[in-house]
Amino acid sequence: MSHDQTHEKLIRMANQIATFFLSQPEDVQAEGVATHINKFWEPRMRRHLFEHIDRGGEGLLPLVMKASTLIRRPDAKVGSGVGVGQDAAHGAQGGKGVIAGESLSEPSVPDSAV
Numbered sequence: 001m002s003h004d005q006t007h008e009k010l011i012r013m014a015n016q017i018a019t020f021f022l023s024q025p026e027d028v029q030a031e032g033v034a035t036h037i038n039k040f041w042e043p044r045m046r047r048h049l050f051e052h053i054d055r056g057g058e059g060l061l062p063l064v065m066k067a068s069t070l071i072r073r074p075d076a077k078v079g080s081g082v083g084v085g086q087d088a089a090h091g092a093q094g095g096k097g098v099i100a101g102e103s104l105s106e107p108s109v110p111d112s113a114v
Helices: 003-021 026-040 043-054 062-067 085-089
Strands: none
Touching: 003 026, 003 043, 003 062, 026 062
């Protein structure tokens, strides 16, 4: 897959995630997008996403751009970003976290949205 195809696919994937979260309350949309990407995208994918964002983010929905401030850059300190590190260990608001056996594959929708 070419570099352009990789970026096109990541743009499409990020926009699909954002499209889902647009159906959630506005106050949890960006955090939901960022949590999903932080949990499920490997560092290489996030690196490609940030390369595109750093070049202006053409084609990305505004919600992806807003969420990008909450997405952990691959070279960032471990545990930074929403939905990772201590944040994930404690789970969603009212949750017990992975330490108590909650799965990281639980939905990425913050509790205030349900």
